[in-house]
Amino acid sequence: MGIQVEFNPDLALRHYSEFQAGRRERxxxxxxxxxxxxxxxxxxxxxxxxxxxxxxxxxxxxxxxQLSKPLASVVIEEATHxxxxxxxxxxxxxxxxxxxxxxxxxFNSYAKINTQSKVRLGIGVFIFRDGKFLxxxxxxxxxxxxxxxxxxxxxxxxxxxxxxxxxxxxxTGVVIHKIRFGAVTNDIFTSEQKHYVTIWMLSDYQSGExxxxxxxxxxxxxxxxxxxxxxxxxxxWHQLLNSQFISQIKNNSTVI
Numbered sequence: 001m002g003i004q005v006e007f008n009p010d011l012a013l014r015h016y017s018e019f020q021a022g023r024r025e026r027x028x029x030x031x032x033x034x035x036x037x038x039x040x041x042x043x044x045x046x047x048x049x050x051x052x053x054x055x056x057x058x059x060x061x062x063x064x065x066q067l068s069k070p071l072a073s074v075v076i077e078e079a080t081h082x083x084x085x086x087x088x089x090x091x092x093x094x095x096x097x098x099x100x101x102x103x104x105x106x107f108n109s110y111a112k113i114n115t116q117s118k119v120r121l122g123i124g125v126f127i128f129r130d131g132k133f134l135x136x137x138x139x140x141x142x143x144x145x146x147x148x149x150x151x152x153x154x155x156x157x158x159x160x161x162x163x164x165x166x167x168x169x170x171x172t173g174v175v176i177h178k179i180r181f182g183a184v185t186n187d188i189f190t191s192e193q194k195h196y197v198t199i200w201m202l203s204d205y206q207s208g209e210x211x212x213x214x215x216x217x218x219x220x221x222x223x224x225x226x227x228x229x230x231x232x233x234x235x236x237w238h239q240l241l242n243s244q245f246i247s248q249i250k251n252n253s254t255v256i
Contacts, residue, residue, distance in 0.1 A: 129205035148234035183245030
């Protein structure tokens with residue numbers, strides 16, 4: 001004699017019309033309306049185990065493994081087993097965290113996909129002056145309190161050189177020239193769920209004294225060289241220092 005247990009990677013319920021027709025109990029069916037933040041009861045035949053450590057897809061089932069695409073993302077808040085007339089059931093509560101009203105794919109196997117994420121293109125700019133380059137301690141964004149060179153996002157219609165020139169002026173008040181390509185790194189910020197491709201541009205100082213013109217982005221600024229880098233460094237720096245480009249950047253601090 002054995003015990004039949006199902007481990008469920010999703011919560012699949014019948015359409016509300018099954019309850020209206022008297023063929024299913026209300027808890028065996030999807031609610032008439034799904035609202036994010038609301039908590040609903042569910043009831044399933046057999047002894048089922050659900051994951052309590054995160055979000056699951058909520059599906060509509062027609063039986064015989066006929067399942068809809070995910071209708072919502074839910075968290076199982078409680079689940080218990082009981083016997084009724086010799087049949088084992090699982091009942092519990094689930095909380096809706098997000099309702100899906102589009103055709104995007106929101107789950108990949110067990111993992112929920114962050115559909116707001118996309119790969120961004122960032123520009124980092126070395127400003128060389130007397131053998132050193134300008135760096136700032138970041139704040140107010142991913143990589144807060146770490147150090148990196150000035151930079152920002154590529155805007156529509158801009159060249160890399162345009163972005164480098166604009167961001168440096170906006171963030172530091174410095175005017176640069178002789179702007180050229182230096183490196184590219186692929187930077188994945190796991191905890192922040194962000195993914196950047198960083199284009200590193202090289203430039204020479206032309207005029208202006210560094211000023212923190214955007215205090216929401218930088219705490220402090222200073223001139224450094226590769227032998228005396230501040231700590232901690234922004235994540236893309238670790239990629240850069242281990243890349244094939246770093247020796248070229250060190251040797252190409254000025255244009256002849």
